[in-house]
Amino acid sequence: xxxxxxxxxxxxxRERVMASTLRCRGPEGRQRARSQIIVMGMSRSGSSLTTSxxxxxxxxxxxxxxxxxxxxxxxxxxxxxxxxxxxxxxxVVRLNYATISSVTGAGWTSFRPDHLLRPAALNASWRAPSxxxxxxxxxxxxxxxMDHHAPWVLKDVRFARTLPVWRPLLRRPLCVIPYRHPGxxxxxxxxxxxxxxxxxxxxxxxxxxxxRD
Numbered sequence: 001x002x003x004x005x006x007x008x009x010x011x012x013x014r015e016r017v018m019a020s021t022l023r024c025r026g027p028e029g030r031q032r033a034r035s036q037i038i039v040m041g042m043s044r045s046g047s048s049l050t051t052s053x054x055x056x057x058x059x060x061x062x063x064x065x066x067x068x069x070x071x072x073x074x075x076x077x078x079x080x081x082x083x084x085x086x087x088x089x090x091x092v093v094r095l096n097y098a099t100i101s102s103v104t105g106a107g108w109t110s111f112r113p114d115h116l117l118r119p120a121a122l123n124a125s126w127r128a129p130s131x132x133x134x135x136x137x138x139x140x141x142x143x144x145x146m147d148h149h150a151p152w153v154l155k156d157v158r159f160a161r162t163l164p165v166w167r168p169l170l171r172r173p174l175c176v177i178p179y180r181h182p183g184x185x186x187x188x189x190x191x192x193x194x195x196x197x198x199x200x201x202x203x204x205x206x207x208x209x210x211x212r213d
Contacts, residue, residue, distance in 0.1 A: 035151035040159035160204035175208035
């Protein structure tokens with residue numbers, strides 16, 4: 001879809017998401033709970049554009065696009081790196097940063113080998129039980145707000161690492177992982193790292209697969 005218009009990309013996403021919704025209907029035709037969409041992967045991969053398209057698709061006459069991706073939460077402010085906006089809830093980003101730091105003792109760009117190969121290992125790595133309890137209280141509040149605006153989409157590239165600890169609080173989430181050539185990602189990022197792209201994409205794919213189980 002290189003060079004495709006936003007309208008065309010929106011139609012592609014609409015068809016894919018609608019197909020996924022149809023596959024999730026029960027034998028009586030009732031739609032099962034598949035109203036939660038998670039966008040993750042590597043930064044600078046088009047995740048903001050992807051989220052904006054999904055949010056526009058989820059819009060109905062009774063709400064704005066913004067409630068579809070942030071509910072009543074505060075939006076992460078735009079900056080010179082992304083003047084169009086990140087389409088992220090600030091509290092989600094802060095919680096994911098804090099979770100990675102609390103569990104691993106490192107930043108979001110540092111992977112432990114066991115977490116890279118199996119993101120669910122994050123669940124068993126809490127250094128203090130109070131950390132998990134604090135995380136769950138914050139995550140439940142966020143998801144409770146978003147569920148009042150369902151169907152919804154939450155985006156943070158760090159879900160590629162933290163989705164396993166969110167997963168018990170979610171209902172069969174639909175995971176979306178935008179793809180952009182790793183060379184382009186590295187050249188547009190201050191990190192300049194193809195290796196980090198590989199680690200985040202690998203972790204995102206594994207976390208999405210585990211989320212289906």
